[in-house]
Amino acid sequence: MTRQTAAKTPTAVRVLLADDQQLLREGLRTLLELHEDIQVVGEAGDGLQAEMQVEQLQPQVVLMDLRMPRRDGVEATRRITSRWPQVQVLVLTTYDDDELVFRSIEAGASGYLLKDVGADALAEAVRAAGRGESPLQPSVARKVLRQLRAGKAPAPPRAGEAIEDCSLSVRELDILRLLGTGATNKEIAERLALTEGTVKNYISTILSKTGLHDRTQAALYAVRRGLAS
Numbered sequence: 001m002t003r004q005t006a007a008k009t010p011t012a013v014r015v016l017l018a019d020d021q022q023l024l025r026e027g028l029r030t031l032l033e034l035h036e037d038i039q040v041v042g043e044a045g046d047g048l049q050a051e052m053q054v055e056q057l058q059p060q061v062v063l064m065d066l067r068m069p070r071r072d073g074v075e076a077t078r079r080i081t082s083r084w085p086q087v088q089v090l091v092l093t094t095y096d097d098d099e100l101v102f103r104s105i106e107a108g109a110s111g112y113l114l115k116d117v118g119a120d121a122l123a124e125a126v127r128a129a130g131r132g133e134s135p136l137q138p139s140v141a142r143k144v145l146r147q148l149r150a151g152k153a154p155a156p157p158r159a160g161e162a163i164e165d166c167s168l169s170v171r172e173l174d175i176l177r178l179l180g181t182g183a184t185n186k187e188i189a190e191r192l193a194l195t196e197g198t199v200k201n202y203i204s205t206i207l208s209k210t211g212l213h214d215r216t217q218a219a220l221y222a223v224r225r226g227l228a229s
Helices: 022-032 047-057 073-083 098-106 119-130 138-151 161-166 170-179 185-192 196-210 215-224
Strands: 013-018 038-044 061-064 088-093 111-114
Touching (some): 013 047, 013 119, 022 038, 038 119, 047 061, 061 073, 061 119, 073 098, 088 119, 098 215, 111 119, 170 185, 185 196
Parallel strands (some): 013 038, 013 061, 061 088, 088 111
16 A cells, blocks of 8 residues: 655655555555655555665655565565665664675665664754765664674774775775764764764765765674774
């Protein structure tokens, strides 16, 4: 079943809800539509329908469940971000399967949230994604990245190898390491005695040099290269 709504404001973030539980979709719609700058343009009950809805409705953000029939959220994320790289996919998960979370990020998801996230935090995450940012819940990011380091990270690169590979400066490498721990911009700024704006600029440069899509992929890159301690 698909629902659509009329536009609220010209600048409202256009959101598609993808979840196989209709009751949850209705609850998310109700919460998000309390905000004048967020517009829920449609709903999808599985990954296949989500991809079709993205093509038809052109949302800016897809709020994506992982476990769905016909096509799961991971494959739907991969197909959507491949066909429409401008669309931001936010995974909304109960966090019952770490591997699905890892795979969704590698598939192109720009961030992930827990289904117990607060209403205001959910709305802010949607806004951030609409701005092209990568919203992460720091506590979840740290837990996922710790488990990823424990089970999947390769041996650390030789000294200087990462800088030579991507021409990263020492400061950029410091920030990349902290991204790999799940640190927020504010935490990185406090740790390195920088402003948050400066950290944001550094992250943009890191993404440009490495060819990565967002800070989530940068964090995974740091972990897989053994840069994050």
